[in-house]
Amino acid sequence: MNPDGSLSNGRMFFQGIGSGVIEEGIPDGMKCDERGNIWVTGPGGIWVISAEGEHLGVIDVPENTGNLSWGGDDWHTLFIPSSTSLYSLRTTVGPRHEPYMG
Numbered sequence: 878m879n880p881d882g883s884l885s886n887g888r889m890f891f892q893g894i895g896s897g898v899i900e901e902g903i904p905d906g907m908k909c910d911e912r913g914n915i916w917v918t919g920p921g922g923i924w925v926i927s928a929e930g931e932h933l934g935v936i937d938v939p940e941n942t943g944n945l946s947w948g949g950d951d952w953h954t955l956f957i958p959s960s961t962s963l964y965s966l967r968t969t970v971g972p973r974h975e976p977y978m979g
Contacts, residue, residue: 891930894919899941906944909973916955918942923957938964947972 902920913928922938952971
């Protein structure tokens, strides 16, 4: 970051998540896990991308998703709202710790 608050040394982190057609699934909700990986909604479900920009995989969801959030007693339950349903699954990692999480 520059002294005036503007960004510097910009680069493309990751590209190619979908075609931009909303019916096919588009990047929308995005979260960071405790290891620095990025979880983002996209075609087919939740895409997981390493902090280095490597595509680690996709968690298949049977309908388009718009967001995601970890919760539960230990923050290892991933909640995925979609077109008509709310899905949940246990994950081996949790979210990046934020102050509101206690």
